[in-house]
Amino acid sequence: MRQASAILSFDTPGRGFTDITRAMAEWQRGTGIAEGLLTLLCRHTSASLLIQENAAREVRTDLAAWLDRIAPEGPHYAHDDEGADDMPAHLRATLTGVNLQVPVLAGRMALGTWQAIYLAEHRRMPHRREIAVHLIGA
Template sequence: MSHYQQLVKVKTNGKSIHKITSKIESAVSKSGISTGLCTLFLRHTSASLIIQENADPDVLRDLANFLAKLVPEGDRYIHSTEGPDDMPAHIRTVLTHTSEQIPIAHGRLMLGTWQGIYVWEHRQHSHLREVLVHISGD
């Protein structure tokens, strides 16, 4: 079994959802692994990784609107050292994911037709987010 790792950096621009599918596909291609597993790990606690609809952007907007209503910002939280958007960002990350696993077959991610991989920034300000891509297999 072979292993390959790559760090993918994603510059966010405040609350937003960034498609990173092509960056992950590129890492899979570079790995030379034909059959295996791609593990993604976002090295942050106030942003998320999601696999979601990649055709209709309204889906992503609806998800963002729903989560904003579910976990509102404001002065209701004890943890507020980094601002009123920080604790809600942590809660949103708990409700979503910081890691994903995707099977690889024939050297390609086995995503569904309408699935894309995204980094979801939950903070108001821009950040440089890091996704560790670990690929293992043959």
């Protein structure tokens, strides 16, 4: 059994979804581990990780619109230390989650045909986000 871990950084353009699948696959291949379990953790409370469709952009557009409806900006939050998008960003991260696990089979992440890994930025401004990755296997 072998293990590999790292902290990878990604720049986000502001609110939206950044496809990090290719970076995760390159890192995983570089470990030489062909069978195992890849764990990802977003090290932030106002960004999150999702596995979602990578073909129809409208899926991400609809998801963003849903998140806007379920956790809207507004003056109704007690926590607004960093602006009107502060607390809604925390809620959106809670709803979508900050960690993922992806099996690695035959040297590749076992994602489905139309699946990609996205870093969801829930703040309006660009940020540099860190993802802790850990792969255990053989």
